[in-house]
Amino acid sequence: MRQWAALLRPGDWLVIAGGAALVGFTLPLLWQGGFAERAIIRQNGQIFAETDLLTRREFAVPGPLGTTHIAIEPGRARVVADPGPRQYCVRQGWLARPGEIAICAPNRVSVQIAGRTKAYDSLSY
């Protein structure tokens, strides 16, 4: 170990420290847009409600077919019930990652998860 350390000159330690600082500086990039922080509920394209994902709460969103029920839990959200015929948005289950979205097209309601930054413009399944 010591013979290897002898190959390092004083400035080398400086460069290593600088490199480590650079790595530390870039570390937050790993979490960029990585956390689900908010849920955006839209009705007919308009924002119906925007909420943080910290507490448990329920939303009842009225639409042309009836009421869509949306549940919010810490870190996730889902459509609980929807009057639409095919129930796609209900069967999608919990949404927990930024960019995920459940669309109840017949009732014109959508719920989308958002992070600090917008990770995707759209996702298709």
Added chain:
Amino acid sequence: MTASVTELTVTAEDRRVAWLATAAVALSLVDAAIPSPLPGVKPGLANIVTLVVLMRYGWGTAVWVSGLRVLAGSLLLGYFLAPGFFLSLTGTTLSLATLGLARHLPGRWFGPVSLSILAAFAHIGGQLLLARLWLIPHNGVFMLTPVFATAALVFGTINGLIAAKLLADTPAAEPDR
């Protein structure tokens, strides 16, 4: 009967570049054989050769050896003119440029390890930029920066130490340039 004979005079310098480039290409192949968790995270063993050549024979020879290594290495591994080739070329170009500047640092304070780390960061920086501009035009590429930067630091240090050891163990056969 040949109508004309083209004489190629091979200088000692040419032979040296060819041998060193061969060593670098061999190390590139070793590099490619090492499994990596993420494309782009590689030890970059061939850079040991570049560093030794830079310290012993100067920047011009290092450029020749690196250039030949990228070309021959990509031909042997079958990615010549594929995206990986241009990533390799960009990284090598930027790290050679960095080495060209960094070799003027006072040698008493900054040894091969410093040069190696600086070159490694330049290499990965160039590759990330090219990937962002051309291959994956989305800022999501930069989310992997910490991983690449860590690899650059770790492998840069190790390669620099190996190069320093080689330089210390084999005294220069001819005066340093």
